[in-house]
Amino acid sequence: MILNKAIEKIHDYGVLVMFSHTIFSLSFALISMLLASNGLPSPYKIFWILLAFMGARTGANAINRVIDAEIDAKNPRTATRQLPQGLMKKKEVILFVIGCFLLMVISAAMLNPLCLILSPIALFLMVIYSYTKRFTWACHLVLGITSAAAPVGAWLAITGKISWLPLFMGAANTLWVAGFDIIYGAQDYDFDTANGIHSIPARFGVRNALHISTLFHGITLCLLVIVGILSSHLGVIYYIGLTIISVLFIAEHKMVSPNNLTNVKIASYGINQIISITFLICGVIDALI
Structure with a gap:
């Protein structure tokens, strides 16, 4: 009985922080680590890099759910999440967030002084992102920068x-995440405009938002x-991976249109999980050969 409850609680937290989406930034982090x-x-x-990453990523997603709980409760698409349904309490999740962020800071301290000094900036970005949709359509870019x-x-x-290399990789990570987040946000156009939620689709319209997403992903490539040019470790396999990714980008953007947002979830999350895995496999192979 206790074991079942423990498993159920772990599952709830996994769903709460969207654990399956960890791959979106993990691929960039691991390749950057290997190249460095x-x-x-x-x-x-x-060990400490992975702990720092998991603490930061998990805490950021959990605090997002706390900050957005009231908005999520109003939106039919998100009303079934744990906090709006009352399946989890805010205080419980906040304690979880504190634990995750402490893990990140401790891990940063174990790595080197610079990581520890810069950790408050990372924490600030992780918290402020959830508030940006309340005052700026650039919220997608803030999410990307945080990633x-x-x-x-x-x-x-x-x-x-x-x-320069990690800065270009970070810029690619920023625009890639912002690009597919715009696609995902397109399905909330009606809700966002009616409730004063800021986003690129709400500000510029779904059609223009999808064009902006396409532009972001083109720049990402x-x-x-x-x-690849800056790194002496990346070669043919890496560029084969980028070729595959470019095809997946085309497929992703062909799946959605202003008049048909049925495949938004597949386009924004499903396809990009494949992109993450492709980038990870090809990048890791080239970095280690």
């Missing part, structure tokens, strides 16, 4: 200094090509 260390870093570094902390942070954890 010219191969596999020490087990010590891998980009993963590859930039992984590079800093290994080298203790910044360089260009930035990833620059990453």
